[in-house]
Amino acid sequence: MLTRALIVVLAILNLGVATWWLLRDEPARAPLPPHPTGVAELRWLPGGTDAAVAAQASAAAPTEALVEREAAPATAVAAAPAPAPAIPPASSKPAEPVAAIAKPALEPVAEKPAAPAATxxxxxxxxxxxxxxxxxxxxxxxxxxxxxxxxxxxAASGSARYRVLLPAAANRDDAQATVKRIVAAGLSDYYIISQGEETNAIALGQYRNREGAERRMAAVQAAGFQPRLVASGDAxxxxxxxxxxxxxxxxxxxxxxxxxxxxxxxxxxxx
The missing domain is CATH 3.30.70 (Alpha-Beta Plaits)
Structure with a gap:
């Protein structure tokens, strides 16, 4: 019994909703904004493929007209000379000085160390x-x-001997002639060597130290002779x-x- 009552109530509700839908007023559409000039209008057309083709055909004409209308101004703009750039008015403020670019300080070149002098x-x-x-x-x-x-x-031992000699003469007679000259010069202590490698040489003294021998040589040289000093022993x-x-x-x-x-x-x- 309850089930039947629910079914009847639902049927009445459905019938009421259908009656409201059929009798309601259509909502007022908002006015469309004004269509701009030269711009193709997009419209919705009911139908299938034929309606889409018809819409494309209707939109082609305004588009072509728009292209023709815009081509002329563009050409005119291209033909017109470009305006000269405006020269900005001279500023009364003095130009700011350009900051000098700081140059990096040059690093001192390290001098190569001089080559050490040879010992x-x-x-x-x-x-x-x-x-x-x-x-x-x-x-x-x-x-x-x-x-x-x-x-x-x-010499370490002290046994050195120094002799003052005149060079050997060519023969005995020449040696005796030299002796006469020595006597005439006032020199003494002389003798003629008669044998050995110094035969006919004239000895003018033998000394145990060099200083004495050099003093004797100086005296002989002052007399006009050229003696020589000969060391012997551990000289x-x-x-x-x-x-x-x-x-x-x-x-x-x-x-x-x-x-x-x-x-x-x-x-x-x-x-």
């Missing part, structure tokens, strides 16, 4: 029998040695000392000077 080398050349021989060796060494000095190494030896040139070698200096030996020497001893 000086000094040496002693010898031994030589007398000062004259050492002096001659110095002349032969030439520029290979600098700061040269002659040094006598005294002292003469050495040639100096600083070696930078590009020279000790063996080269020894060979040129004619020395029998060469020894290393501290350069401070030359000062």
């Amino acid at each position: 000086p080398r000094c040496l002693a050349l010898g031994p030589f029998a007398d000062r004259a021989a050492a002096t001659a060796a110095q002349g032969r060494a030439g520029t290979l040695l600098s700061q040269v000095r002659l040094r006598e190494q005294p 002292g030896q003469w050495w040639l000392e100096g600083q070696l040139a930078a590009a020279a070698e000790p063996a080269q200096a020894q060979q040129r000077s004619g020395a029998a030996q060469q020894r290393s020497l501290e350069c401070t001893r030359l000062r």
Whole structure:
């Protein structure tokens, strides 16, 4: 019984809704905005494919007209000369100075360290029998040695002997003639050597120290003769000392000077 009542109520409600729908007034449509000139109007047409084709055909005409109307102004605009750019009025404010571009400070170039000077080398050349021989060796060494000095190494035992001699004459008669000249000059202590390698040489004295021998030589030279000093026994030896040139070698200096030996020497001893 209840089910039937619900069905009847629903049927009455459906009937009422259908009657309201059929009898209601259509809502007023809002007015469309004014259509702009030259713009194609979009319209909805009922129908299928034929309606779409008809809509495209109707829209083509206004579009072509719009293109024709807009082409003329565009051409006119292109033909018209472009207006000259407006020159801005001169400003009364003074122009701001352009900031100077700061140049980066140049870094000082590091100087290359100077090459270290070569360590000086000094040496002693010898031994030589007398000062004259050492002096001659110095002349032969030439520029290979600098700061040269002659040094006598005294005999250790004290048995040295120094003789003052005149060169050997050609024969005995010449030697006796030289003796007469010596006597006339006021010199004494002389004799003619009669044998050995110094035959006919004239000895003018023998001394145990060099100083005495050199004093005798000075006196003989003052008389007009040219004696020589000869060392014997454990006589002292003469050495040639100096600083070696930078590009020279000790063996080269020894060979040129004619020395029998060469020894290393501290350069401070030359000062």
